[in-house]
Amino acid sequence: MKENMRPESLMMSYGYKPELSEGSIKCPIFQTSTFVFKNAQEGKAFFEVAYGKREQLPNEELGLIYSRINNPDLEILENRLCLWDKAEDCAIFESGMSAITTVLLEFLKPGDLILYSHPVYGGTDHFIHHFLPSLGIHTLGFQAGQSEEEIMALVNDSGHAENLKLVYVESPANPTNTIIDIEACRRVADAFSANHEVVVAVDNTYMGPLWQHPLSLGADLVMYSATKYIGGHSDLIAGAVLGSKALITRVKTLRTFLGNMAGPWTGWLLMRSLETLKLRMEQQQRNAIEVANYLKNHPKVAKVNYLGLLEEGSPEYALYKRHFTGSGAMISFYIKGGEEEAFRFLDHLELIKLAVSLGGTESLAQHPKTMTHAGVSEEHLADLNISDALIRLSIGVEHHEDLINDVAQSLEKV
Numbered sequence: 339m340k341e342n343m344r345p346e347s348l349m350m351s352y353g354y355k356p357e358l359s360e361g362s363i364k365c366p367i368f369q370t371s372t373f374v375f376k377n378a379q380e381g382k383a384f385f386e387v388a389y390g391k392r393e394q395l396p397n398e399e400l401g402l403i404y405s406r407i408n409n410p411d412l413e414i415l416e417n418r419l420c421l422w423d424k425a426e427d428c429a430i431f432e433s434g435m436s437a438i439t440t441v442l443l444e445f446l447k448p449g450d451l452i453l454y455s456h457p458v459y460g461g462t463d464h465f466i467h468h469f470l471p472s473l474g475i476h477t478l479g480f481q482a483g484q485s486e487e488e489i490m491a492l493v494n495d496s497g498h499a500e501n502l503k504l505v506y507v508e509s510p511a512n513p514t515n516t517i518i519d520i521e522a523c524r525r526v527a528d529a530f531s532a533n534h535e536v537v538v539a540v541d542n543t544y545m546g547p548l549w550q551h552p553l554s555l556g557a558d559l560v561m562y563s564a565t566k567y568i569g570g571h572s573d574l575i576a577g578a579v580l581g582s583k584a585l586i587t588r589v590k591t592l593r594t595f596l597g598n599m600a601g602p603w604t605g606w607l608l609m610r611s612l613e614t615l616k617l618r619m620e621q622q623q624r625n626a627i628e629v630a631n632y633l634k635n636h637p638k639v640a641k642v643n644y645l646g647l648l649e650e651g652s653p654e655y656a657l658y659k660r661h662f663t664g665s666g667a668m669i670s671f672y673i674k675g676g677e678e679e680a681f682r683f684l685d686h687l688e689l690i691k692l693a694v695s696l697g698g699t700e701s702l703a704q705h706p707k708t709m710t711h712a713g714v715s716e717e718h719l720a721d722l723n724i725s726d727a728l729i730r731l732s733i734g735v736e737h738h739e740d741l742i743n744d745v746a747q748s749l750e751k752v
């Protein structure tokens with residue numbers, strides 16, 4: 339019966355057995371480091387499977403061992419997150435960055451090549467540019483708008499085509515909402531996989547797990563900063579990776595040894611957040627559509643980057659229709675003028691808070707060039723259309739008229 343139900347109907351109950359927790363309607367916080375075995379034979383059996391010495395038997399119930407390997411708050415959360423992306427398995431991490439870096443470290447070895455879309459999140463960009471090369475890993479970037487043939491040519495010209503192991507995509511990209519064709523990335527990966535697997539991994543933080551499902555578009559792994567929409571209340575840091583059982587087993591094994599799983603308290607908070615995930619995100623999207631439409635017509639605004647405003651008939655619009663089921667709640671726009679005008683706008687907002695991060699219940703505004711993207715070089719900023727005039731908004735669950743009034747009064751001061 340549950341197979342036919344929508345994820346939002348199952349977020350309160352899926353994977354949890356009240357009879358194992360004194361009938362408690364909610365999954366308790368299992369604030370414990372270790373778990374008691376019934377007897378030594380059982381402990382031996384659990385470890386045999388955990389360390390891959392043998393497969394789990396068909397009817398074998400495996401118990402818990404130690405909270406770095408597994409904990410009920412993480413396991414139930416992982417099972418629930420799988421429902422949104424129709425994934426076989428999920429691994430939860432203590433941050434989005436630990437989810438991303440664990441994937442990069444598991445699937446790339448010295449001499450390998452990573453092909454990645456840019457712009458990517460600042461932390462990811464730093465890890466790819468400054469840490470992976472120190473391990474002897476080759477890195478190659480491509481941009482939204484480059485055709486499949488151009489990307490293939492880039493790989494062929496890199497001198498490392500035979501060592502391509504990972505295609506890494508972030509879409510829509512932060513802060514300009516440029517979008518990447520994941521199906522085309524799958525085809526590029528397949529073109530170079532004659533002798534080994536080429537994994538396609540997508541950072542879906544901006545849209546997931548509601549409005550884009552990369553696994554259904556050909557990706558092998560989907561990654562999240564759960565700090566953003568999944569957590570949704572700007573009160574925790576966490577990450578997630580989802581995909582096939584085989585790939586997630588590799589990711590979870592490295593997680594066990596890096597020790598970067600989330601703790602039970604974070605797992606519990608995320609389960610609480612998942613109950614309202616769809617409600618929150620749909621309200622945020624409705625508000626964002628209103629705010630984007632208001633900005634689009636404002637005389638002090640030069641241009642608005644919002645998926646809901648893509649021009650019908652354009653190639654981007656066609657890709658948007660193929661990949662996304664909604665336009666999301668992230669907006670960026672160019673104010674007429676430069677840094678002075680942008681700062682004046684940011685400094686006069688009253689309801690919308692001036693802060694980085696995104697996806698929370700409250701609306702936030704920030705200046706990418708001097709804040710989230712301060713580490714990006716000048717020439718790169720120009721390539722990515724990140725100018726002094728660019729402002730990014732993460733739209734929350736407030737009443738849209740109050741948000742628009744705040745934007746209006748602040749633009750008035752510019």
Ligand SMILES: *Cc1c(COP(=O)(O)O)cnc(C)c1O
Pocket residue numbers: 433434435436459461462508512541543544562563564565566575576577
């Ligand atoms: C915030 C963010 C990250 C990093 O996540 P943390 O939870 O802060 O470690 C990665 N990718 C994107 C797109 C993000 O917005």
